[in-house]
Amino acid sequence: MVPDFLIQIKDFISQPWPWYVGGLMIVAIMFLLLYFGKEFGISANFRTMCAADGAGDMADFFKFDWQSQGWNLLVALGAVFGGYLAANYFASPDGNIAHVSDATIESLKGLGFNFENGEVPLVPEFYSWEALFTLKGLLVIVGGGFLVGFGARYAGGCTSGHAISGMSALQLGSLYAVIGFFAGGLFMTYILFPLIFN
Amino acid sequence: MRMSRYIMIGILFGITMYKTEAVSWFRIYEMFHFQSFHMYGIIFSAIALGVVVVQWIKRKHLKSSEGQEIKINDKDKHWPRYIFGGFIFGLGWALAGVCPGPMFVLMGSGYTVFIVFLLSAMTGTFVYGLLRKKLPH
Helix, strand or coil: CCCHHHHHHHHHHHCCCCHHHHHHHHHHHHHHHHHCCCCCCCCHHHHHHHHHCCHHHCCHHHCCCHHHHHHHHHHHHHHHHHHHHHHHHCCCCCCCECCCCHHHHHHHHHCCCCCHHHCCECCCCCCCCHHHHCHHHHHHHHHHHHHHHHHHHHHCCCHHHHHHHHHHCCCHHHHHHHHHHHHHHHHHHHHHHHHHCC | CCHHHHHHHHHHHHHHHHHCCCCCHHHHHHHHCCCCCHHHHHHHHHHHHHHHHHHHHHHHCCECCCCCECCCCCCCCCHHHHHHHHHHHHHHHHHHCCCHHHHHHHHHCCCCCHHHHHHHHHHHHHHHHHHHHHCCC
8 A cells, every 4th residue: 555644745746836836946957957067948959859850951050969968858858757747646636727816717708718617727728639720729839839949949048048047147138038038928918819819 | 978867857847837837828828917926926936046046056166966167158148139039939938828848748748739839849940040040149
């Protein structure tokens, strides 16, 4: 039988985590990578993956020693495993929901979202293979992916590389990037969402 | 290279992103509507603590596990690439509700459609690589 204290630990981890635990864990991860002589930045993997697929023949940007970046691919692979573990073994006792504010629920309804019992699921229904055959799903998954991949490399980093690593090292460039992230995000949310979701 | 430690770090990262709901499209939506402190709390507490940790590393001249002093490279300060690139990234972040880290996490959580998202992101990076010399940086 599984000892009681292990079940208690599992139940403890399974609660939704407050923001400060998230902040603490992210810094712990950033520190561990620095300690191992690496730098936290997930989106660099896109470039590595392109290079590994032979993109170096088509653009100099992909001519580099991509095998030296193998450690970062392993971090990404670990993130996949972590997602599996969290979803299958550490699911919240109150179900797979996002504990968003009432104001958010109200404004989502205004955008045409319907929620049973007023609970917001963790992810929207357009995160599915079927949704790829709808305009909305195609925009979100294919369009969103392209913008994220293009923008992250153009800006030289994403949320982990700039907002966390760069800002922690007080880099002015990272501050510009974060301003760019929010300007783009707000433009999408306030100007383009009403066109896409109605 | 010791492989298992990077996979372990990734697992910790994945569980953190999932359990703080940073992987949720609805949390990102909420953040861009300023309707909750949650996401800002995660980001700002990480930055505040991160600044202290980085300063401590620099002042102590802390050595890495390989025995060399930990070096944090300064980023180039020309603003156009950060603002333009960041803006494009932000459009995608808000639309898809995920940035690159959470995308890998969701793939493992059972949303296998994110394989398509990853391929699209690689395509985006590839197109950037082709156009790089023509873009303002």
